[in-house]
Amino acid sequence: MQPKQQLLSLRPYKPGKPVEEVKRELGLEKIVKLASNENPYGCSDLAKDKITEELSNLHVYPDGYSAELREKLADYLGVDQDQLIFGNGSDEVVQILCRAYLSPETNTVMPAPTFPQYRHNAIIDGAEVREVQLINGNHDLEAMLAAIDNQTRIVWLCNPNNPTGSYIPEADFVSFMKRVPSNVIVVSDEAYFEYVSAADYPNTVTYLNDFPNLVILRTFSKAHGLAALRIGYGIANSTVIQSIEPAREPFNTSRIAQAAAIGALDDAEFIKTCKEKNREGLKLFYSFCEDKGLLYYPSEANFILLDVQSDADEAFDFLLRKGYIVRSGNALGFPSMIRITVGEEAQNKEIISHLETYIETVKEKVSK
Ligand SMILES: *Cc1c(COP(=O)(O)O)cnc(C)c1O
Numbered sequence: 001m002q003p004k005q006q007l008l009s010l011r012p013y014k015p016g017k018p019v020e021e022v023k024r025e026l027g028l029e030k031i032v033k034l035a036s037n038e039n040p041y042g043c044s045d046l047a048k049d050k051i052t053e054e055l056s057n058l059h060v061y062p063d064g065y066s067a068e069l070r071e072k073l074a075d076y077l078g079v080d081q082d083q084l085i086f087g088n089g090s091d092e093v094v095q096i097l098c099r100a101y102l103s104p105e106t107n108t109v110m111p112a113p114t115f116p117q118y119r120h121n122a123i124i125d126g127a128e129v130r131e132v133q134l135i136n137g138n139h140d141l142e143a144m145l146a147a148i149d150n151q152t153r154i155v156w157l158c159n160p161n162n163p164t165g166s167y168i169p170e171a172d173f174v175s176f177m178k179r180v181p182s183n184v185i186v187v188s189d190e191a192y193f194e195y196v197s198a199a200d201y202p203n204t205v206t207y208l209n210d211f212p213n214l215v216i217l218r219t220f221s222k223a224h225g226l227a228a229l230r231i232g233y234g235i236a237n238s239t240v241i242q243s244i245e246p247a248r249e250p251f252n253t254s255r256i257a258q259a260a261a262i263g264a265l266d267d268a269e270f271i272k273t274c275k276e277k278n279r280e281g282l283k284l285f286y287s288f289c290e291d292k293g294l295l296y297y298p299s300e301a302n303f304i305l306l307d308v309q310s311d312a313d314e315a316f317d318f319l320l321r322k323g324y325i326v327r328s329g330n331a332l333g334f335p336s337m338i339r340i341t342v343g344e345e346a347q348n349k350e351i352i353s354h355l356e357t358y359i360e361t362v363k364e365k366v367s368k
Pocket of ligand 1: 037088089090091092115158161162189191218219220221222227230231232
């Protein structure tokens, strides 16, 4: 009854306590969750309309090819329809890639700290994981290149990186791609693509012809606000897509998810507004950090990783008692930092005022 050896070293994903339970335990009236980088403004009404329409088809299996969404998205991105693969969240595309390319004789190169699912899936598939530490929150692309050898199958880039929010500029991306052997897959995970405003952020889709080994991951979970429905996608050259398709379950994305994604793609205005409000929210956090002399990473995503000059779990507990759930950096590889999802303006202001109180108490303790 023993599972594969490599599973013994892994722990299942630990979800946070249910909000209702925390409320009861702490006697709180409201709880705001700023922990999972969800969109505080929900999703587009156009997505909701499509979901309603689809309710009459619940007895029918989904289209395993996602033909309608595929056509729409290919058009939207300016790629061919056979350059796309859909997943039950981009999480599943990570899993599909690992299944397709990784085995015990192989290795895979990734930054650290980063999104944990690359490592998790690679270990299940028995591959050696080569983690390259970030420098100042940024990918160490030189060291990542040096870690590649004949047994390397996948290199992961997280752009912008979760949990730091930092990004790889276009020039660095291109020179990196030129130096990676063309038989090694490079995954550019762009879960926060819609939030990015840096002018030198690469539009990687335009590089697919130059680099046949490039796979881009995007999702409807974050800016599009459809996390509950689990739909994300990969973009790559058709030969890569064709070779990984057998590792995908035939009905992996639901009718409701496909329909919602189609609606979401029509609402550029929604994305634009969310992006702008997110920028404004980030600025509030930046100026708070600068006022208080707290270290933070400038973010191209919808979250901020900031230093609390104390144990991250203590800050987490303090904020929880005030009704705010954040991510403690202890689990993320940053033991004195917390990751806060940018919320609505009032939420941002309120959590900042709680943080201010917290930082004062930390400073008092230190000075005693
Ligand atoms: C949230 C996130 C994902 C997963 O998104 P889903 O599409 O919901 O599975 C992938 N990569 C990164 C870096 C993320 O932060």
